[in-house]
Amino acid sequence: MSFPLTRGLAALVLSLGLLAACGQKPDAHAERDAHATPSGEYERGPHRGRMLREGDFALEITIFEDGVEPEFRVYAYRKDKPVDPKTVQLRVELARLGGKVDRFAFTPAEDYLRGGGVVAEPHSFDVKVRAVEKGATHSWAYASYEGRTTISAQAAQAGGVRTELAGPALIGEFIxxxxxxxxTPEGKAEVRAWYPGRILMMRGELGQSVRKGQPMARVESSHSLQAYTIPAPINGVIIEKNANVGGVAGDQPLFVIADPxxxxxxxxxxxxxxxxxxxxxxxxxxxxxxxxxxxxxxxxxxxxxxxxxxxxxxxxxxxxxxxxxxxxxxxVEGSFAVGAQQAPLAVRTKALQRFRDFTVVFARVGTTYEVRMLDLGRRTPEWTEVLGGLEPGTEYVVDGAFLIRADIEKAGASHDH
The missing domain is CATH 2.40.30.170 (Efflux pump adaptor protein, beta barrel domain)
Structure with missing residues (x-):
């Protein structure tokens, strides 16, 4: 099932270049850029990062995560020759969906400038870069999105998208x-002869429904030679028939009736x-x-x-x-609720989706949806505890999350790993 998107952002996402290198040597993480070529490519530097140029001065932006938490590593150049990182003052701002802004100051390290702090997932933001070198100030701004899409309220409603606010929940413990x-024993009864004797009549076949009190058999007593009628003791279905007319009724039940x-x-x-x-x-x-x-x-x-x-x-x-x-x-299978504990933050288990190598939910801000990579704790069929990656009070998609994921994947708005 699919529904229409706001194509303006979809087109922008498709045109974005990758921001920075990610996880491999040389650095290979990069987010898509609003100034990329129609094919989605952009100029890459020697470390496979994004090149930002102004006159003879340039920066190569990478995010490095080979054995460490994701961090910025930025290389400076003048006329494509490496510049001593000690001569450059650099600041980067990342404006995230929802209004949060992450700010990074940089210090020299070997032949690059290293950002102070972790570049948290998702790597999806509007980027501002400001560098000062030899008294000259250089500034850049661009969008770098992943796992993000925009859907109108009408399209979301038509697609069955429903959201909730993330918060505390009582999470059960199950066996x-x-x-x-x-x-049940009360749901099964045997039709037996009261006294031994010859069977004169039997009414009923396997699988036949019977009512309580309905005549089931007539037996002639061997002692008194008098005939008596045996009624059905319960409502139900005949599941066993162990005798026939002309036979002798003894200890074995004539019928077994069960109420299904x-x-x-x-x-x-x-x-x-x-x-x-x-x-x-x-x-x-x-x-x-x-x-x-x-x-x-x-x-x-x-x-x-x-x-x-x-x-x-x-x-x-x-x-x-x-x-x-x-x-x-x-x-059958049974889940026995043997206990419950309060989780400070939890999401509906059915809201969880896979994105890249992460388990995620999709946060909603207005008509924009974006992945949130989660660290998870206890899980039940209804609730899953969240240990990190999501702010309390975040509005997230509960129903229709797979449609959001499909649209993001279709747009190609994901990491270049």
């Missing part, structure tokens, strides 16, 4: 167990988890495909362990409506 769906709406899930609890799985705990029960899921509660834990596996059995009652998606004998 995942395997199990199966079974009919009376279900519970049986989970195998390993010894290491036995102390934490308790009656009353909520559990998310889901099919092996993940298509069907519901929330139930642990109703019982059987006190005896299986001799072979040493597992206990935990039962979770399923509501009557579960029969539409869950059938007896089906394998």
């Amino acid at each position: 995942d167990l395997s199990g199966r769906v079974e009919i 709406t009376q279900l519970h899930a049986e989970f195998f609890v390993f010894p290491r988890d036995a102390e934490r799985i308790r009656v009353g705990l909520p559990v998310e029960v889901r099919s092996l495909s993940g298509d069907a899921r519901l929330t139930a509660k642990v109703e019982a834990i059987l006190p005896t362990a299986d001799l072979a596996s040493q597992t206990l059995m935990a039962h979770a009652h399923l509501p009557p409506g579960a029969a539409q998606s869950f059938r007896p004998g089906m394998g």
Whole structure:
């Protein structure tokens, strides 16, 4: 699914050159420049960085991250000859989406000027450079964006894009167990002869639905020679038929009836988890495909362990409506909520996307969307703790994030690694 973009920014993104070298020797990080050629290229220096020129003076801007946190390394030239970095005073400002400005002062180091501080991801900003050399001041300004796109409010709404503010959340601690769906003991009944004798009549076939009180069989007692009728003890479906007319009714049930709406899930609890799985705990029960899921509660834990596996059995009652998606004998998975802790900052797990080598969410400022690379902590199906890379209160995309990612990738607004 796609939706229209504001093409002005898309065209700008496509025309941007790379800012600086990144992660390899020689420096190879570079962001796209608003003054690049139509092909997206620009003049590269000896260290594969961006060349900024004014008259005979030039700077080569790189971001170096080979074994270190990303940092600026800037090389100065006059008439394409290296200039002693001690003779240059340099400042760089990075204006980020949302209004934050990062400022860098530089000190000489070997044959380059080294920025004081980490160039945090994403490397997406409007850049201002000011250099003073031999009393002359040189200034440049350009845009260098990655992982950014602009979408109108109408297009975002049509594409199902929905946002929330990042903040604290209660993150549950879960134990995942395997199990199966079974009919509860109360949901199964046997139709037996009250007294031994010859079977005169049987009504019912496998899979047939029956009602409580409905005549199921008629038997002539061997002792009194009187015939009596046996009714169905519950509503349900015939799942076993073990006799025929003319046969002799004895200890074996004539029919077995099961009510498919009376279900519970049986989970195998390993010894290491036995102390934490308790009656009353909520559990998310889901099919092996993940298509069907519901929330139930642990109703019982059987006190005896299986001799072979040493597992206990935990039962979770399923509501009557579960029969539409869950059938007896089906394998299921269960997530047992055994605890919860407050996370100072968290995002919806479904909002997480992959971008380059990072897990990201997409921040929104007005009609502009941009990646935020995250350091993550605990994760549950609903929430994921954020340890770094996102400011509290940031508006981020919860639904439709994959559409934002697809549009950014289509525009090619990403790192040149």
